[in-house]
Amino acid sequence: KRGVNMNKPYMTKRHLVLEILSYVLLLVCFIIAIVGMATLPDEIPTHFTMSGEIDGYGSPGTLLILPIIMLICNGMTSLIMHVMPPTMWNTPSKLKPQNAVRALQDMISMIAWMELEISVFTLFLTISIYRGKDAGWASIILFVGALTVTIIYYIIAFQKHNK
Numbered sequence: 613k614r615g616v617n618m619n620k621p622y623m624t625k626r627h628l629v630l631e632i633l634s635y636v637l638l639l640v641c642f643i644i645a646i647v648g649m650a651t652l653p654d655e656i657p658t659h660f661t662m663s664g665e666i667d668g669y670g671s672p673g674t675l676l677i678l679p680i681i682m683l684i685c686n687g688m689t690s691l692i693m694h695v696m697p698p699t700m701w702n703t704p705s706k707l708k709p710q711n712a713v714r715a716l717q718d719m720i721s722m723i724a725w726m727e728l729e730i731s732v733f734t735l736f737l738t739i740s741i742y743r744g745k746d747a748g749w750a751s752i753i754l755f756v757g758a759l760t761v762t763i764i765y766y767i768i769a770f771q772k773h774n775k
Contacts (some may be wrong), residue, residue, distance in 0.1 A: 618746075620694075620715050621713045622698065622712075622716035622717045622719075623693070623694075623717075623720060624717065624718055624720075626721075626724075627693070627717075627720045627721065627724045630724035630725060630727065630728050630753075631690060631693070631724050631727060633726075633728055633731075634686055634724075634727040634728045634730070634731035634738075635731070635732035637685065637728075637732060637734070638679055638682055638683050638686065638731050638734065638735075639734050640735055641678070641679035641682070641731075641734055641738040642676070642679050642682060644675065644735075644738050644739060644742050645672075645673075645675035645676045645679060645738060645742075647742075648672045648675045648762045649671075649672040649673055649675065649676075649743045652742070653672075654671060654672075655669045655670070655671065656669065656670065656671070656672055656674070656675075656741070656744060657741070657744045658670040658671060658674050658741060660680050660746040660747075662749070664746040664748070666746075675741055675742060676737060677678040678734055678737055678738060679734060679738060681732065682730055682734040685730065686727050686730065689723050689726070689727055690727075692723065693720055693723055693724075693744060697717050698712070698719075700752065701716075701719060702768050703715070703716075703719060703770065703774075704771060705770075705771065705774060706766050707716040707774060708774055708775075711773055711774045711775065712774075715770050715773045715774040717772040717773075718766050718769040718773055719766065719770060721766055721769075722762060722765075722766035722767075722770075725766075726759060726762055726763075729755065729758050729759055729762065730759075733751070733755040737751075
């Protein structure tokens with residue numbers, strides 16, 4: 613098949629593009645953090661109350677915390693996709709050999725989209741902290757909603773393709 617890695621037929625070019633894009637966004641987070649460390653005052657707002665009031669301060673170096681955590685998380689999911697054999701994956705139901713490639717593509721798609729969603733949210737939070745602004749509850753609800761829709765969609769797709 614076109615765009616499919618023959619060693620891992622469940623891994624497509626689209627999956628790799630999504631994964632690379634998520635790492636590019638994390639790189640942008642690191643660049644913003646480094647610029648912030650060089651240009652922002654010694655103390656910046658780092659935490660906000662439910663009503664948007666500042667209730668925590670830190671050095672501009674705190675801008676690095678979230679991108680580092682997300683890089684570790686994305687790195688672990690990348691290891692699962694590229695190193696761990698699919699037989700060790702926790703799939704929604706037992707894989708049927710005749711449908712395994714398509715069903716595993718659904719699982720990889722779910723992971724790749726989640727990596728991208730996490731990277732987009734990390735970028736949004738990094739920019740918000742850099743600007744000294746509260747990201748707001750709406751952004752968190754939107755992020756959790758996007759992750760939830762992605763998970764549900766790909767679990768349903770997995771079940772459909774694994775019949």
